[in-house]
Amino acid sequence: MKPAHITIKDIARILGVSPSTVSRALKDHPDISEETRNLVKSFAEKVKYRPNALALSLRKQKTNTLGLIIPEIVHHFFSSVISGMEDLAYGEGYHMMICQSNENYYREVINTQALLDHRVDGLLVSVSKTTRDYKHLHNAIENGIPIVFFDRICNEIDSDRVITDDFEGARIATTHLIECGARKILHLSAPRHLLIGLRRYEGYCQALKNHNIDIDEKLVLKCDTREEVMTMRQHLLSLAPEIDGIFAVNDSTAIAAMQVLQENGYKIPDDISVVGFGDGPIATITSPPLSTVEQKGYEIGREAVRLLIQRLENPTVQLGFQTKIVTPTLKKRQSTR
């Protein structure tokens, strides 16, 4: 028999506040006054309150189910993540239920609630692009369901996380172009208000700096889809005579740029070397096959499940939150010299 543990509800009853106040006070939520926070925390310490034991006692039984909320399963990166998650989860006796948010905040909220209703043991979440409010995820944690965020993390929730080192990936890609002899390197970039846009741009700049090459902002174009390359083809072609390398923020942009250049008589990689980011299956069938940065979705998926299971199987141990950074590697093919 395990000893009975004190719960958030017990603390709330004794102190005469709501359970959500207790929960938020324990997390140092800024909506709760400092006085209340200190009161709750010192009381919780006195009664040896342990959140994970509570979580366990609140839930009637373990279902051995992990719930996954993912923006778009059609993307090669996300389907690699799913494979990595499933391989580890099934091997450890868990199974997975997948819900697609389709980059839609509303669906993400419904999915979260549905997975909680179906009593999953824990959640793996990559946040949708349209999500600005995280109440549904806070709610899961308050219900004792741990979350591991991966790829698109939520900064305002303390949690385990697994992310790609976008800066390092971009630095490696750009360094490879420099080592191939390129000096005038065009960067086709995502908007810098997006984290991947910013981090990949910074990695590009770092590689140039490391080799004493000046950053020329004329050679950084906001252009991150095939369609945008087609729209900007004239501008791209006007820059082509003076560049000898391209680092694109994703593979489809790299491939589109390569095709526009080829159709206009440029030889890849003889005239211009091209590197993408992502390593989807398309990169292997282009002519020439595309050198690119491999994002390691499979490894990210495994790592996220490993963190989640570790937490689920040690409910009475107070584990600190971890952030795992997975470093991408270069996949050298024939689009670079």
Next chain:
Amino acid sequence: MKPAHITIKDIARILGVSPSTVSRALKDHPDISEETRNLVKSFAEKVKYRPNALALSLRKQKTNTLGLIIPEIVHHFFSSVISGMEDLAYGEGYHMMICQSNENYYREVINTQALLDHRVDGLLVSVSKTTRDYKHLHNAIENGIPIVFFDRICNEIDSDRVITDDFEGARIATTHLIECGARKILHLSAPRHLLIGLRRYEGYCQALKNHNIDIDEKLVLKCDTREEVMTMRQHLLSLAPEIDGIFAVNDSTAIAAMQVLQENGYKIPDDISVVGFGDGPIATITSPPLSTVEQKGYEIGREAVRLLIQRLENPTVQLGFQTKIVTPTLKKRQSTR
């Protein structure tokens, strides 16, 4: 108040047989003797047994969740199916839980059980390639959970079904090549023991017959992956001088063949027209873009959910099982004249 309905268990108790005997007798399962089948069926008729009402009464409450079991979500076709399913399901107030079997029978069984444990209202299933035993799916139906099969159906379970007309897709593709002037058409085919291999081959033959072109078995090659094209490149090149069209059983095979021919000086479509099957995103970025047969995954997904919801929302109506055949269409691009 609804009247109480008689259940399979009631019938079993009264007749002194097991519930599974009753269930199988009602389905004319060959394992049950004709005598028992007749006995059970006439008794069920006498007591006005209605299977769907039973299903409803067995389940404590509707969860508005549809469970999906799909072989591989990384495939463009399957992810289109999922989009179609989700768009209709969310619109109708249902949400979806997706489990990937990864073409693994064992995972399919675990997934089915997990979805039943989590009390989904109904199942959408495309059977894994390695599944030979269907007990897990029979079990779902006996528990009152209706199944709609799509794409890879299970012939031994009576159920609603949504399938692609592979014969017609292949006939359209081959007819298009003939209308482009091709007469010597190579078919790169899947093995004929697979239904899609057989049906697409038959559609190819039908188109030739319709245009009084003799079928030349030398021009039918078992070759359905990019890797196989590369292995067979010499044989392909030995046939190239005498052919003027290629119909490949899928896009990646079509694209690989196109690239081998181009690397050896053949012009596509001037020398040889090429058509694929599937219409994944890769078809749009090859040079030239690939003409192909669009499989309509989105429509198949919507149709499957429509059939399932219709059944869930009319539990007391005895609906006959339906098979919906979705006809693919030709997507004409620049790889055909």
